[in-house]
Every structure is written in structure tokens, then in C-alpha cells.
Amino acid sequence: xxxxxxxxxxxxxxxxxxxxxxxxxxxxxxxxxxxxxxxxxxxxxxxxxxxxxxxxxxxxxxxxxxxxxxxxxxxxxxxxxxxxxxxxxxxxxxxxxxxxxxxxxxxxxxxxxxxxxxxxxxxxxxxxxxxxxxxxxxxxxxxxxxxxxxxxxxxxxxxxxxxxxxxxxxxxxxxxxxxxxxxxxxxxxxxxxxxxxxxxxxxxxxxxxxxxxxxxxxxxxxxxxxxxxxxxxxxxxxxxxxxxxxxxxxxxxxxxxxxxxxxxxxxxxxxxxxxxxxxxxxxxxxxxxxxxxxxxxxxxxxxxxxxxxxxxxxxxxxxx
Ligand code: NDP
Numbered sequence: 001x002x003x004x005x006x007x008x009x010x011x012x013x014x015x016x017x018x019x020x021x022x023x024x025x026x027x028x029x030x031x032x033x034x035x036x037x038x039x040x041x042x043x044x045x046x047x048x049x050x051x052x053x054x055x056x057x058x059x060x061x062x063x064x065x066x067x068x069x070x071x072x073x074x075x076x077x078x079x080x081x082x083x084x085x086x087x088x089x090x091x092x093x094x095x096x097x098x099x100x101x102x103x104x105x106x107x108x109x110x111x112x113x114x115x116x117x118x119x120x121x122x123x124x125x126x127x128x129x130x131x132x133x134x135x136x137x138x139x140x141x142x143x144x145x146x147x148x149x150x151x152x153x154x155x156x157x158x159x160x161x162x163x164x165x166x167x168x169x170x171x172x173x174x175x176x177x178x179x180x181x182x183x184x185x186x187x188x189x190x191x192x193x194x195x196x197x198x199x200x201x202x203x204x205x206x207x208x209x210x211x212x213x214x215x216x217x218x219x220x221x222x223x224x225x226x227x228x229x230x231x232x233x234x235x236x237x238x239x240x241x242x243x244x245x246x247x248x249x250x251x252x253x254x255x256x257x258x259x260x261x262x263x264x265x266x267x268x269x270x271x272x273x274x275x276x277x278x279x280x281x282x283x284x285x286x287x288x289x290x291x292x293x294x295x296x297x298x299x300x301x302x303x304x305x306x307x308x309x310x311x312x313x314x315x316x317x318x319x320x
Contacts, residue, residue, distance in 0.1 A: 021314050022287070025294055028315070033066070037303035039170035040068055042093060045118050046300065047071045049101055049157060050128030052079040054278035055177060058293035059125055064092035066301060068123070073099035073110065075128075101128050101153035107160045120166035123300045126154045126246075127177040131239040134282040143222045143238035147215050150242035155249060167264045171306075175299050176250050176270035180313065181236055182243025184320050189240055192231030200244070201320070203251045203309070211248045215241065246270060247311060247320055254309025267305050271295045271312040 046063045050056040052074035064070045064087060072087070074080025077098050084096040097113055100106040114121060129150045132142040158174065165172035181189060184201055191197050199210050218241055221227035233240040250270040257266045273292035277285040298315050311320050 018286070022291065025291070025315060029294060033301070033303070038067075039168075039303055039305075040066070040122070040301065042067055042069060044068045044122045045071065045114075045120070045166075046123035046125065047073060047114070047121050047161070048125045048127055049073055049099060049154075050075075052076065052083040054280065055273050055276055055289050055292045055296070056125075056127040057083055058289040059127060059177075059296050060094060061087055061090070061092065062290075062293050062297040063123070063125075063300065064094050066297070067093075069093045069095065069118075071095050071097055071114070073097050075100035075103075075106070101126075101157050102149055104156065107156055111160050111164060115164060120164050121161055122166055122168065122172050124157070124161050124165070124172075124174045125177065125296055125300060126157055126174065127296070128153065129177065129242075129280070131236065131280050133236050133239065134284070138235070138237055140222045140227060140238050143227075144219055146238040147219060147242045147245070150239070151211075151215060151245040151249070154246055158249075158253065162266065165266050169263070170303075171265035171267050173300050173302075173305065174253070174266060174268040175296050176246050176268070177273060177296055178246045178250070178270040178311070179239070179243040180272040180318070181233070181240040182245070182247050184244060184247070186233075189233040189235040191233065191244075200248050203255055206248060206252050206255070208249070208252065211245050211252070215245055250311070251309045251320070258308060267308040269299050269307060269310050269312060271299055272318070274313065 046068050048056050048060045048070060051060040051072035060070050060072045072080060072084050072094050080096045080098065084094050087094040097110055098106060099110045130146055132146065133139055184190060184197055196214065218227060218232060221230045247270050250268055254268050257268060273295060274287045275281065275285040276287050276289055276292035277283045278289055295312055295315055299312055311318050
């Protein structure tokens with residue numbers, strides 16, 4: 001068998017495994033949660049960022065179908081209200097509020113409203129994100145915007161919302177919709193600097209400063225043009241780095257939150273939705289937004305939750 005044939009076989013086997021897993025997940029999705037596992041109620045408040053379209057819209061729909069009250073947020077009020085109307089017409093308990101995760105004033109207004117109306121939040125799904133490259137393009141023209149939204153914006157939200165998260169026996173939950181492109185040790189798409197990779201990997205010594213300075217160093221190199229030889233991930237560089245930072249921050253946050261007392265626990269995990277047919281991918285991709293929303297929703301609703309600081313795809317833990 002020559003190299004091309006071997007590669008084809010590998011691809012076909014991977015496709016077969018993927019299709020089998022998708023079938024398995026479709027089956028799992030038909031099994032209703034038992035009363036024993038259903039820790040939430042109609043009073044449980046979930047917030048979804050970037051809920052007006054794509055995966056975020058489907059996450060909102062699926063959480064609401066499970067009977068939660070879901071706050072669909074969107075940076076564009078008209079888009080958000082239209083999306084909310086669609087779900088209200090399906091009989092779901094969905095409420096709209098404007099929220100732009102890179103606008104501190106918008107976040108503050110949102111938090112004040114949530115506190116006043118509901119008293120707190122039980123689940124936060126950090127789904128909002130951007131990418132300006134499709135296919136094999138690798139422009140970093142919008143790198144600052146991408147890192148500011150996907151990493152710094154997500155962090156803004158977490159910092160503002162954590163004080164609002166309600167104590168409960170089941171624990172509050174934060175789910176980050178991240179990407180496999182942000183893997184630290186991906187075979188083909190990783191940071192070349194082994195020391196930096198190790199710093200970002202060791203959760204015991206990981207700090208916000210290490211993550212932030214990695215992003216800032218990359219952005220400085222984008223400005224002076226030296227990023228090309230900087231040893232950064234080769235595929236969708238700015239986006240991959242932004243998600244690498246989200247993943248690292250998930251582990252750091254989980255470590256910090258693990259010290260909180262019983263009864264006040266907040267569990268935080270990240271996941272990859274797969275390659276999904278949305279505006280972000282120019283509607284390429286292998287799965288529907290409905291399937292892409294499955295793992296984030298499953299993670300948010302895990303019964304008997306105690307998992308924190310982990311990375312998931314297709315309802316399974318994967319390596320960072
Ligand atoms: P879409 O482009 O369809 O949706 C992205 C959503 O994020 C939109 O609602 C968008 O709002 C919102 N958004 C962007 N910037 C902000 C902001 N500053 N404040 C609030 N909302 C904002 O993409 P997807 O549904 O595919 O992506 C959802 C998430 O899934 C992203 O985090 C993405 O990185 C991740 N992901 C997607 C994959 C895929 O294959 N599609 C693969 C791996 C991860 P607006 O409509 O106003 O632009």
C-alpha cells in the first residue's frame with residue numbers, strides 16, 4: 001500500500017468513526033433526563049452570549065427545550081429580538097437582552113438588569129466569537145479584534161458574571177464554546193516554543209499574566225510583521241491562539257474556583273462544537289448547528305456535576 005492509499009484509508013476510518021459517534025449522540029439525545037438527573041427547573045437561569053444565530057441560537061433553543069429559562073443575548077438588538085421571537089413562537093421560555101462582550105458598559109447594564117430581574121444566574125454559556133478566515137486563508141489583519149473578542153471579551157463576561165452566579169447543590173456552571181484549533185499539543189497546529197507550551201500547560205503555575213502576555217506578544221508581532229516567523233500555530237493563527245487562551249483560562253479559572261466552599265461551587269469547562277455549518281465557516285463544515293450545540297448543552301446540564309477544568313468534544317473528554 002503506498003502513502004496516498006494509507007492516507008485515504010486513515011481518512012476513511014476517521015470519517016467512519018465520526019459518523020458512528022454522531023449516530024450514537026443522536027441516539028443519546030432521544031433519551032430524556034430522568035427526574036433524578038434533572039437538577040434544574042423553569043426557574044433555572046441560563047445566559048447564552050451570541051445567541052442570535054448559529055450555534056448560540058441552537059444552544060438557547062435546546063436549553064429552553066429542557067425547560068430552563070434562557071436569556072438570549074446579542075450585540076445587535078434587532079437580530080436578538082427576532083431570534084427570541086422565533087423561539088417564543090415555539091412556546092419556549094426565552095428572554096432577550098442586549099450584550100456586547102467587548103463593551104464594558106453593555107456588560108454592566110446587562111448584569112444590573114439580570115440582578116434586578118432574576119437575582120442571579122445559574123449557567124453561563126460563553127459562545128460569542130469571531131473569525132475572519134475561512135478555508136486555508138491565514139490573514140491576521142483582524143487579529144486584534146479576534147483576540148479581543150474571543151479571549152478578552154469572554155474574560156470580561158466571566159469576571160462580571162461570576163459574582164452573580166447563584167449557589168446551589170448542583171453547582172453553577174460556565175461553559176466555554178472553544179475549538180480544537182486552540183489545542184496546546186495539537187500535532188499540526190501548535191506553538192513551537194516548548195517552554196511557552198509548558199508554561200501554558202502546567203495548571204499549578206499557570207497565571208492570567210502568562211496567558212495575557214502570550215496574546216499581547218503575538219499582537220505586537222502582528223504589528224511589526226514578525227509573527228510569520230514567531231512560531232505561532234500555522235492554521236488560522238489569530239483564531240487558534242484566541243481559543244488556546246480560552247482553554248488555558250478555563251483551566252486557570254477551574255483551579256481558582258475549586259477552592260470555593262461546598263455549596264458555592266462553580267464548574268467551568270470548555271468544548272469544541274465540531275466543524276459546524278454556520279456563517280463563521282461560510283456554511284462549510286460537517287455538522288449542523290443543532291449537532292454543534294449538543295456538547296455545550298450536555299456539559300451545562302451534567303447531572304451530579306463535579307467535572308471542572310476539562311475540554312470536551314462529542315460528549316467525550318479530549319486533551320488540551
Ligand atoms: P456565528 O458567526 O454564526 O455566530 C457567532 C455569534 O457570536 C454571533 O451571534 C455574533 O453576533 C456573536 N458575537 C460576535 N462578537 C460578539 C460580541 N462582541 N459580543 C456579543 N456577541 C458577539 O458562528 P458560530 O455559531 O459558528 O460560532 C459560535 C461559537 O462556536 C464561536 O465561539 C466559535 O468560535 C465556536 N466554534 C465554531 C466552530 C464552527 O465550525 N462553526 C468550530 C469551533 C468553534 P453577530 O450576529 O452580531 O455577529
